Amino acid sequence: MELLLAILIGILFTAAVYLILSRSLLKVILGTSLLSHGAHLLILTMGGLGGSAPPVLIDGVTDFADPLPQALILTAIVISFGVTAVILVMAYRMYSVHKTDNMNELRGNDEHD
């Protein structure tokens, strides 16, 4: 399972980076979302995917999943939502001011160097 997940994560990252490098602003945002999904799964996989029960203390259950990665990911999910929201609104503002979503046209000009 870990091998499968590792490959999936690699594909997620590949797709995310490919989108981030594109010229369309919306694609860049989609890319950052994929990137955070990939990161979450990466943390989970690093900790190990074994464990037959959720990490809740119930009498008689000893083999439960690793709680630590889950706690980290829970924080990360919420933060990545905040990031997505800000980026989206920023893109919206940028488009309404500059009338373009072409990353090549959004470069600074010489006067702002």
Place this chain on the structure above:
Amino acid sequence: MEFVLLIFLPFVFAILVPFAYKYIKGIHTGWFVLLVPLVLFGYYLSFIPLTMDGGHAISEIKWIPTLGIAFTSYIDGLSLLFTLLITGIGSLVVLYSIFYMDKKKENLGSFYVYLLLFMTAMLGVVQSDNTMTLYLFWELTSISSFLLIGYWYTRDKSRFGALKSMMITVFGGLMMLGGFILLSIMGETFSIRELIAQAPDLVSHPYFTSALILILLGAFTKSAQFPFYIWLPDAMEAPTPVSAYLHSATMVKAGIYLVARFTPIFGTSSTWIWLVTGIGLLTLFWGSFFAVKQTDLKAILAFSTVSQLGLIMSLLGAGAISYHTTEAMFAFATYAAIFHLINHATFKGGLFMIAGIIDHETGTRDIRKLGGLMSIMPLSFTVALIGSLSMAGLPPFNGFLSKEMFLESMVALRHFELFQFDTWGILFPIVAWVASVFTFTYSLYFVLKTFLGQGKVDQLPKRPHEAPIGMLVAPMILASLVIIIFFIPNVLGKWVIKPAVMAVQPTLYGSPADIDIHVLAWHGFGSVGLWLTVAIVIVGSLLYLTIPKWQPLYKLQPAKLSLNEGYDALMRGSEKGMNRLSRAYMTGLIRTYLLYMFAFLSVTVIAVLFIKDAFVVDMNSFAAITLYGALNAVILLLSIGFVVFAKSRLAAIIALGGVGYSVALFFVIFKAPDLALTQLVIETVSVALFLLAFKHLPALNEHGETKKTKVVNLIISLSVGVMVTLVALSSHSQKLIPSISQYYKDTVATEAGGGNIVNVILVDYRGFDTLFEIAVLAIAGIAVLGMIRLRVSRKETTDENK
């Protein structure tokens, strides 16, 4: 008392100067400043009895003990001589500046701050025993020189000159730092004394020659030797007191000091002797030859300073020969170098002050406009005449004595039979003699053209009259020293010169008294020096009288081929080249920067993984693949594909939702119910947010991405993907340290009284993290609100370039 602290006295005093300038308007700030060098001069005089016996004094404050860096003040004959020059000439220059710098028109606050800063730096250079602090003070002299040259910063020429001097001397300083570091590797110490003690062992070290050349580069740039001298004439844009102090008497002699100080280490090397003597003589000739070309009084003096520095340098080089021969003549050369150094400070300081007075009283320094000032400014004329004749090498002035010693040393070089000196040695006295002829010529040119001849007095910018007496005091003191030293050279020799010579060549003498040199003005008719001097006077006078006939020869040199042109081209070229270079990789496109980062990240991580053998896959530790897991993986893959290849915005956003939901399903499969719940909620809200925003965003458009950019993007993204996969596998397969999860599992019931471990970690163990996470969300919310609600009216005038 720790006298090393006195180095910092001017610096500390500098803090008070701006207040004195601001609040005590009635008194010229210079009077307060004058106290500093006077007190220091008086104090350092008390060391003379100590160094006369060949002793030395050390005072140290630790700075970075772990690295062996300390402020160490080491006073022996050589440092003391320079210290006295710095404080003595410093007092006179400050006195002179009180009358030169108008207290109403000039910003004296900053002027004296820079000057005091320089004083500290220079004292530090000549007293430091630690090469690292020596370097620190060395660069501080460059900086204060930069500030002083650029003092009238509204003038283009001042700024240009300041930058030029800074570029060249700091370049040399960096080279010197390299030399010091090599020396410290060779000798495993930063202390110059300790390095000198192990000098015989250092000679055979492979770094020896590199260190030698690097340190000489530092000395040659600072002391304006050929071809680095070009900054000195441009430094003449500084106020005249500064020119007299930094650019003739003290700072430019720091290079001389460095060469003298390191002679015990490098002096035995033939490279050292050839370079120091050769470059010195070349500079001597070059400077004296081009001095006659100049029309600006200060420029003449600048070239003359260059040439005189070359003279002292060549004498130090010749003095180093005394390590190879017992011939007394070469010990004599070091003596002559130190002697001429003092003499030069006295007569050149005075001449600079006179040039400043002429500028001050007539409004011009152009020698073509000047003439006939003798009757109007008799006192200035007398001082200028004394200085010039001393510079020309005539009796009864001190320059005569040291010039004659110089000629005799150079003649002696001819007989020296080592390092091919027997073949080329004949060149040395010839070059020296020719340069002395030109020295004689420009000395006459300087004083006679200004003060004699027909007066064009009424055409001058100002109506000239004699300078105020206060302004004349300092040059008159220097001029009287010029004469006094001629009559008592051996007293001076005993007090300061012999101790200094002893410091330059410590292994040759037991005590300063052993140096068997007695300076005489008259050696009888048989002396070579006498006849050379006579020939110099005759040929030099002839040359002076025929200046109008041969001066046009200078025009033969094409302007394009001058060293200054070379410097300008270098500066322009590097400016352009650097601009082009940074523009080549700083494209302003986010994609470019991200490409650099991703490429660097993936390449380094993969490389480290394999170089360090960190890539391990432990198949046994893997959990079994379940049916649901495999099915979900297929869903995830399909969704990713849709996101990437979707043609419309809506499809892409829905596919992104699909990715999120299948990730949530993975959380379910891997026994993480809290994550799954959160992910589902967040994903739903995110998709809603996307749908809201997409209405305001344009349709997906490739914006003309070419195949090439796409391929590059794909390669980079693939390498990132591979990197992440490898990291995921190896970090799972090898646990180098035990997981801290066990701690939570063990204590969650006893310490926190909870059952859901993930929740307890978040709200209890890592409660503050969660609190700040909420804060981040709140800030993001405010940012979102702000960007939607606030409208900044676009003001066209905010761009300052328009």
